[in-house]
Amino acid sequence: MRADEPITPILRGENIQVRRGGKRILDVSSLKIFPGEVLSVIGPNGAGKTTLLQSLSQLIRLGKGDICFQGKKVGAEMAPLDYRRCLAMVFQEALLFDTTVYANVASGLKIRGVKSAEIVSLVNTRLEQFGIEHLRDRSARTLSGGEAQRTSLARAFAIEPQLLFLDEPFAAFDPPTREALLEDLNGVLRTTGTTAIMATHDQVEALRLSDRIAVMNEGRIAQIGPPAEVMNHPVDEFVASFVGMGTIFEGKVINCERDTTTITVTRDTRPAAADTLPTSTTSAPFPPAAGTASERNDLIVEIAGPARREERILCCIRPEHVTLSPGVRTDRSSARNAFPAVIARISPAGAFYKVHLNGGFPLVAYVTVQSIEDLNLRAGATVTASFKATAVHMIRRG
Amino acid sequence: MEIIFAGIKQALSLLVSLDPEVMGITWLSLKVSGTATLISLFIGIGIGTAVALTSFPGRQIVVSLINTGMALPPVVVGLFVTIFLWRNGPFGALEILYSPMAIIIAQAIIATPIVMGITLAAMQQLPRKLRLQILALGATRFQMVWLLIKEAKLSLMAAVMAGFGGVISEVGASIMVGGNIKGYTRVLTTATVMETSKGNFDVAIALSVILLILAFAINLVLTRIQQRVRPR
Numbered sequence: 279m280r281a282d283e284p285i286t287p288i289l290r291g292e293n294i295q296v297r298r299g300g301k302r303i304l305d306v307s308s309l310k311i312f313p314g315e316v317l318s319v320i321g322p323n324g325a326g327k328t329t330l331l332q333s334l335s336q337l338i339r340l341g342k343g344d345i346c347f348q349g350k351k352v353g354a355e356m357a358p359l360d361y362r363r364c365l366a367m368v369f370q371e372a373l374l375f376d377t378t379v380y381a382n383v384a385s386g387l388k389i390r391g392v393k394s395a396e397i398v399s400l401v402n403t404r405l406e407q408f409g410i411e412h413l414r415d416r417s418a419r420t421l422s423g424g425e426a427q428r429t430s431l432a433r434a435f436a437i438e439p440q441l442l443f444l445d446e447p448f449a450a451f452d453p454p455t456r457e458a459l460l461e462d463l464n465g466v467l468r469t470t471g472t473t474a475i476m477a478t479h480d481q482v483e484a485l486r487l488s489d490r491i492a493v494m495n496e497g498r499i500a501q502i503g504p505p506a507e508v509m510n511h512p513v514d515e516f517v518a519s520f521v522g523m524g525t526i527f528e529g530k531v532i533n534c535e536r537d538t539t540t541i542t543v544t545r546d547t548r549p550a551a552a553d554t555l556p557t558s559t560t561s562a563p564f565p566p567a568a569g570t571a572s573e574r575n576d577l578i579v580e581i582a583g584p585a586r587r588e589e590r591i592l593c594c595i596r597p598e599h600v601t602l603s604p605g606v607r608t609d610r611s612s613a614r615n616a617f618p619a620v621i622a623r624i625s626p627a628g629a630f631y632k633v634h635l636n637g638g639f640p641l642v643a644y645v646t647v648q649s650i651e652d653l654n655l656r657a658g659a660t661v662t663a664s665f666k667a668t669a670v671h672m673i674r675r676g
Numbered sequence: 677m678e679i680i681f682a683g684i685k686q687a688l689s690l691l692v693s694l695d696p697e698v699m700g701i702t703w704l705s706l707k708v709s710g711t712a713t714l715i716s717l718f719i720g721i722g723i724g725t726a727v728a729l730t731s732f733p734g735r736q737i738v739v740s741l742i743n744t745g746m747a748l749p750p751v752v753v754g755l756f757v758t759i760f761l762w763r764n765g766p767f768g769a770l771e772i773l774y775s776p777m778a779i780i781i782a783q784a785i786i787a788t789p790i791v792m793g794i795t796l797a798a799m800q801q802l803p804r805k806l807r808l809q810i811l812a813l814g815a816t817r818f819q820m821v822w823l824l825i826k827e828a829k830l831s832l833m834a835a836v837m838a839g840f841g842g843v844i845s846e847v848g849a850s851i852m853v854g855g856n857i858k859g860y861t862r863v864l865t866t867a868t869v870m871e872t873s874k875g876n877f878d879v880a881i882a883l884s885v886i887l888l889i890l891a892f893a894i895n896l897v898l899t900r901i902q903q904r905v906r907p908r
Binding site: 335359437 | 816
């Protein structure tokens with residue numbers, strides 16, 4: 279194949295629709311999976327991730343649409359059984375048979391009528407890869423959750439699938455177990471070069487494993503692309519919110535010069551999260567903007583990138599791109615945008631703390647435990663929140 | 677109490693001496709109830725699995741009918757089998773009324789809903805996604821059903837025990853369609869009824885003890901199989 283020749287997708291889904299109870303629960307116009315890639319499908323509960331996986335794997339009947347595997351239309355040019363024998367699936371539950379670990383890992387091969395000698399070699403390889411060779415004669419019923427899921431993964435890889443479907447395989451595990459499983463799966467996926475589609479609601483999982491990420495909402499793919507693109511350049515408010523753009527606000531373009539757009543943001547005069555603010559601050563006026571207020575008291579935000587004058591846009595900022603400094607500062611740092619803001623709420627978020635602020639519009643920032651202490655951050659305190667013009671992602675309102 | 681001890685003593689004596697009449701009755705009971713259970717397994721597991729794995733309009737009514745069938749009174753079965761096999765009945769031409777075949781038919785009708793109901797419950801208890809997992813492993817529909825039946829094997833063994841237990845101990849249908857003919861259709865339960873009505877309590881107790889030993893032995897074997905199928 280020539281280097282400039284386009285890669286043929288291993289799987290192509292066109293106009294896939296599934297209805298349940300008279301309601302369309304899946305509607306995907308086009309989806310291509312390329313050989314060797316790992317595609318993660320993320321989205322909230324009920325977005326249609328599982329239905330998409332089960333449709334693509336032909337485990338449920340499609341209402342409408344075609345699935346082409348290696349250029350052959352499944353059901354017309356390729357029998358569904360032949361197609362299913364090219365793939366494997368791992369569910370959230372291990373779904374093991376009531377027999378030994380060895381027999382479980384061998385089950386897919388037995389179903390295919392593979393010879394015993396070959397089965398032994400294939401099964402042993404997978405048992406070793408997933409670190410469960412010492413469990414080979416144990417009953418599947420006596421395994422821990424992590425061991426059971428390892429067995430399920432080994433069973434899936436034992437059949438050397440050309441396409442692997444993973445339906446939230448680690449959702450039920452504690453962080454250390456999930457981390458270990460994720461590490462092993464990543465290793466085997468990369469070693470074997472297996473093409474995989476994984477449904478998950480955990481963005482960290484998606485970022486760790488994927489070459490591309492698809493975000494689903496209400497049965498549709500809202501956005502698909504490389505992880506950095508999806509995480510930093512969401513196409514709409516839903517995706518922005520789902521991928522963790524903590525700060526989302528609307529503004530109106532008033533100027534655009536030398537690739538820098540200036541917008542006005544109407545100051546939100548309502549106290550943010552009033553229930554969490556101390557009584558003394560909820561009734562108090564918000565601190566004045568540090569030299570950024572327009573004559574109508576609107577806020578001015580500068581954004582890197584072009585836009586049309588008078589255009590209404592959505593601005594999205596990741597929490598890690600918002601920095602906080604104590605008190606009200608009027609000097610301008612390298613960050614083009616600095617606003618006095620009142621801390622509404624501080625909540626733990628894994629290794630960080632999530633600080634919810636109101637600086638005339640809602641802002642969210644991540645800070646370390648050390649920063650909480652150093653900056654004396656607490657609900658009701660006034661700080662300066664700043665972010666760079668390049669940290670703002672614009673979404674056109676259409 | 678004396679009657680009971682005498683009966684037990686008589687039972688042991690009949691067993692040890694391998695009394696030909698008692699052995700004949702015992703063998704016929706085993707043959708008839710075993711065959712009826714086997715027939716009920718084929719029909720019951722087949723239909724129970726089909727109902728469990730499919731959805732169709734009126735499914736709930738079918739499930740209710742199967743569950744009702746589990747409590748089918750043997751005398752009602754006996755009555756209808758008699759009517760159907762009666763000389764002028766729909767199957768009168770077969771001339772099998774008052775034969776072991778008639779008892780097998782009646783007992784199979786009694787055991788089938790029991791096996792069907794337990795199979796249905798057992799298959800429904802399996803995780804729904806297990807079916808999808810089996811299909812995703814590349815199984816044909818037949819392989820899928822077979823693997824599901826294997827997964828439900830412990831419950832299905834209970835279905836065998838319940839089915840066999842139900843028919844080996846029933847008397848109403850056997851006496852109605854078999855007629856309790858000596859050396860032909862006399863089984864342990866019908867013989868016990870007859871001996872009791874004749875006042876031969878010692879023989880009746882002896883037959884009951886043999887029936888109990890038989891039921892216990894069969895269930896012991898089945899239980900051992902049931903417990904052995906689970907790996908350590």
